[in-house]
Amino acid sequence: MKRYLLISLMLVSITLSSCAQPRLLDELNIAQAAGFDLLEEGEMKGFFVFPVFKREQQGSYQILSARSNTLSNIQFLVSEKSPFPVVMGQVQVILISEKLATEVGMIDLMNYIYRDPIIGARQVFAIVGGEVEDLLYTKMNQTNLNIGVYIADLLSQNMRNGNEPLTNQHIFMNQMLAKGVDAYLPYIKKTSNAIHVTGVALFDNEKMVDQIPGDKAFTFKAMIENHKNGIYEFRLGDHAKTHVVIENIKSHVSYQIRKTEHLRRKPKVTITIKLKGELKEFMKYKRIDSPSILQHVEKEVEKRIAQQGKDLVQSFKKQKIDPLGLGLRYRSKDKAMTPEKWEEIYPDVDVHIKCQMKIVQTGVSQ
Structure with a gap:
């Protein structure tokens, strides 16, 4: 399937003309965000978010939508509702419903995006738990931002400062096309009047299959x-059920690979994670001046991260997906x-997770 997608994108790029007709910016309706839901019988509903420039209403925006069986026709039908042609040159985020990502996949969307020469490669894709329409019409509290810009900033902030891994269209497309790695995207949901990044969507080729x-x-x-x-938060197994919060200051990951030189010898991959962090909260009625307490917390973090990593790897193997890119690394x-041989031996690859934790600051609540 990845080979089919690569060939499709190459053919599309060849057919793109370098003599595209120039357009004036003030004669275009430039979308800042787009989203797509899956309806009945394969029909899709697309949404485009446009800024509305009003002096008295900063951050005003308009959402136009249309439904069709093809993405190109959706954009054309939305243009029929606009005084100017709709273009996606400033799109910062593209939202895909979980239903669309799991049942249809991303091939048509990626061909559609790749076909448009004015769309860059830095916008972020995100999978929406539920319907994109509900998410886009969320009435945000205490914000005057365009909803599309707000979601783009939300995702960027979580990738920069939070626990969400870095991705964009360029990274996602490379993961879909490469052999030996599977793609991932942010997973977001609407709860009440708020939008939250709740995890990571995982893909097998072009379709979403699970989430972290x-x-x-x-x-x-x-x-x-x-x-x-x-941030990494956990609860100790002591009598007081102490809650611990570690803020990561710096992390470094390395992969050590042992090749299989004998048919009966399994390949071995050792993933070593080195963390330096600050103990932000330690909800317990005792001081933590004792080095033994800090060492206990460090060992607990090391054990938990290593176990979580092991559990994730086992889950990936069970689903025959490889978001860590072990095949590519090996x-x-x-x-x-060969890619075919790797797929055959992947479930039996010996993967070890090691974690080294060092607490370098103790700004704590006691």
């Missing part, structure tokens, strides 16, 4: 990228390993 809940997103992010910030070390 928010309480495991920190571990997943630490396994795939070096980053700063982020094949970079062993050129004789």
Whole structure:
């Protein structure tokens, strides 16, 4: 399927003309966000968010929608409701309903985006738990931002400062096309009058198959990228059921790969996560001046991160997905390993997770 998508995108890029007709910006309706829901019998409903410039109402916006069986026709039908042609040159975020991502997949959408030469590669895709329409019509409290800009900023902030792994259209497309890695996207939901980033959506080729809940997103992010910030919260197994909050200051991940040189010897991958963090909260009625207490917290974090990482890897193997890109990493070390052979041995690959935690500050609540 990935080969089909690659060929499709190559053919589309070849057919794009470099002599596109120039357009004046003041004669276009430029969308800042877009979203798509799946309706009955394969029909889709698309939404485009446009800024409305009013002096007295900063952040005003308009949402236009249409329904069709094709994405291109949706954009055309929305243009019929607008005084100017609708274009996506400033789209910052594209929202896809979970139903559309799981039942139809992302191939048509990626072809549609890739076909438009004025769309950049830095916008963010996100999967919506529920309907995109409900999310876009959320009445936000105490904000005068365009809803599309608000969601784009929400995702960017969570990727920069939170537990959400970094992604954008360029990264997502590369993951979909490459052999030996599967894609992931932010997973967001509407709750009451708020929008929350609640986890990470996982893909098998072009279709969403699962999600990582928010309480495991920190571990997943630490396994795939070096980053700063982020929060890790857990409860100790002591009598007082102490709650501990670690704020990540710096993390570094490395992969050590042992090639299989014998038919009976399994490949081995060791993932080492090194964390430096600040103990933000330690809800317990005793001081933590004792190094033994800090060491206990460090060991507890190491044990929990390693176990969560192991659980995630087992879940990935069971679903035959590889968001960590183990296949890509292994094949970079062993050129004789084919993608087909890797898929065959992937469930039996020996993956070890190690975590080293160092608390470097103790700004705590006691």
